[in-house]
Amino acid sequence: xxxxxxxxxxxxxxxxxxLSAGLYLVSxxxxxxxxDDDSAQEHIARMGALLAPWPVILGCTLLxxxxxxxxxxxxxxxxxxxxxxxxxGSWLLMLFIGISLFYAYxxxxxxxxxxxxxxxxxxxxxxxVFNVDVAPLRRPLAIAGLPVSVGVAIYxxxxxxxxxLRPFWxxxxxAQLFLFSAxxxxxxxxxxxxxxxxxxxxxxEFRSLYLLDVSFLTLEFFIVVPYFIHGELSVEAVRESLKLxxxxxxxxxxxxxxxxxxxxxxxxxxxx
Amino acid sequence: MATRTKRYALAIxxxxxxxxxxxxxxxxxxxxxxxxxxxxxxxxELRGDWPKLMEVFEPEQCHHCEAPACVRVCPTGAxxxxxxxxxxxxxxxxxxxxxxxxxxxxxxxxxxxxxxxVEKCDLCAHRLDRGELPACVETCPSKVRVFxxxxxxxxxxxxxxxxxxxxxxxxxxxxGPQIYYLx
Numbered sequence: 426x427x428x429x430x431x432x433x434x435x436x437x438x439x440x441x442x443x444l445s446a447g448l449y450l451v452s453x454x455x456x457x458x459x460x461d462d463d464s465a466q467e468h469i470a471r472m473g474a475l476l477a478p479w480p481v482i483l484g485c486t487l488l489x490x491x492x493x494x495x496x497x498x499x500x501x502x503x504x505x506x507x508x509x510x511x512x513x514g515s516w517l518l519m520l521f522i523g524i525s526l527f528y529a530y531x532x533x534x535x536x537x538x539x540x541x542x543x544x545x546x547x548x549x550x551x552x553x554v555f556n557v558d559v560a561p562l563r564r565p566l567a568i569a570g571l572p573v574s575v576g577v578a579i580y581x582x583x584x585x586x587x588x589x590l591r592p593f594w595x596x597x598x599x600a601q602l603f604l605f606s607a608x609x610x611x612x613x614x615x616x617x618x619x620x621x622x623x624x625x626x627x628x629x630e631f632r633s634l635y636l637l638d639v640s641f642l643t644l645e646f647f648i649v650v651p652y653f654i655h656g657e658l659s660v661e662a663v664r665e666s667l668k669l670x671x672x673x674x675x676x677x678x679x680x681x682x683x684x685x686x687x688x689x690x691x692x693x694x695x696x697x
Numbered sequence: 698m699a700t701r702t703k704r705y706a707l708a709i710x711x712x713x714x715x716x717x718x719x720x721x722x723x724x725x726x727x728x729x730x731x732x733x734x735x736x737x738x739x740x741x742e743l744r745g746d747w748p749k750l751m752e753v754f755e756p757e758q759c760h761h762c763e764a765p766a767c768v769r770v771c772p773t774g775a776x777x778x779x780x781x782x783x784x785x786x787x788x789x790x791x792x793x794x795x796x797x798x799x800x801x802x803x804x805x806x807x808x809x810x811x812x813x814x815v816e817k818c819d820l821c822a823h824r825l826d827r828g829e830l831p832a833c834v835e836t837c838p839s840k841v842r843v844f845x846x847x848x849x850x851x852x853x854x855x856x857x858x859x860x861x862x863x864x865x866x867x868x869x870x871x872x873g874p875q876i877y878y879l880x
Binding site (some may be wrong): 430431493497498501504508509510511512588687 | 766767770771772773774790791792793794795796798799800802808809810812813814815867870871874
């Protein structure tokens with residue numbers, strides 16, 4: 426009866442959800458701790474905020490299409506079950522998407538906003554009530570979104586870890602790994618996008634992100650290593666599950682595509 | 698164990714099983730299970746060393762745990778436990794996320810692509826409500842399965858488990874499985 430139930434749609438969501446949470450966290454932390462006259466940090470906060478909502482929206486769309494019937498997704502929001510990580514996660518995702526969209530709107534420049542609302546067709550003129558400057562709310566939104574984005578980054582790890590008899594996942598290290606992986610992915614994407622967009626790319630801007638990225642990757646390394654050491658010293662079921670990526674059928678996928686490509690992309694950004 | 702007026706359970710005497718699969722067929726017919734899927738099945742295991750070999754057949758299905766992991770993780774409450782301990786799925790509430798399938802220690806659930814919902818053994822709850830036995834129990838020619846109320850001291854299963862030694866599978870999962878394999 427054993428089948429692999431969660432496949433590429435779910436795996437893609439895990440990356441996209443974490444990426445959004447990481448982008449938001451980096452943006453919010455930069456916004457909260459930046460100096461008012463630091464244009465480089467403002468640039469990072471703006472770009473992170475503007476990018477954050479979209480990967481998770483795409484990821485949630487994939488989640489919905491992975492359900493038995495996509496139109497039943499609304500049923501997830503007719504219930505709140507605190508003992509179900511998936512129920513908590515569904516509500517967290519909705520909250521995060523709302524806050525991150527609002528936060529991103531706060532970073533849209535006045536000129537862009539005005540231009541957008543001017544171009545609206547007449548039948549959508551009622552939307553002009555939203556033509557307000559929410560830039561003063563950036564900091565309160567950054568603070569409000571911080572715990573929610575941490576929740577989005579770790580809840581999938583908790584969700585997998587809550588499955589008692591799947592020894593590969595049944596450890597609290599998975600949630601921690603997901604959090605640092607999200608932060609690292611957020612930094613990596615920001616480096617890439619800023620490098621591609623900025624005409625006057627400031628080394629200081631780049632260096633701070635790169636240092637953050639390497640720090641998060643190092644933290645990930647210090648989670649993965651104890652994960653394997655602890656696993657190898659654990660009961661037979663855990664050792665057996667580790668064999669899947671230590672010579673088993675998922676070895677190449679795990680080490681080359683998951684770890685190698687992930688770390689390689691982040692570290693390779695230095696040459697961007 | 699939570700206080701219940703009734704606690705339905707199964708005792709399985711695997712030594713009597715001849716792998717005829719009548720229980721699988723009866724379940725399929727009773728519950729309209731699709732071909733290629735199964736609510737119950739027979740595990741086969743070869744024990745001993747040649748030339749002293751023995752083939753063991755062990756019927757398997759949902760263990761109707763006392764603290765079911767599937768019920769805990771279900772985001773909509775579609776997976777629920779009845780007052781008599783039977784674990785069932787309400788298909789109208791199931792969104793087909795399949796988290797319960799991942800959480801089940803016994804891999805006792807399957808996904809019905811045609812309906813977009815998860816399905817599993819519910820001990821023929823509709824038959825229980827009419828005072829009948831589950832189809833697999835009723836149909837078994839060698840009387841491998843004994844079904845009944847554990848809380849009823851006069852029930853066959855209660856008396857059997859008092860007399861005979863038994864084991865439960867994956868006790869370490871902490872879910873309190875309610876299928877008792879007689880030794």
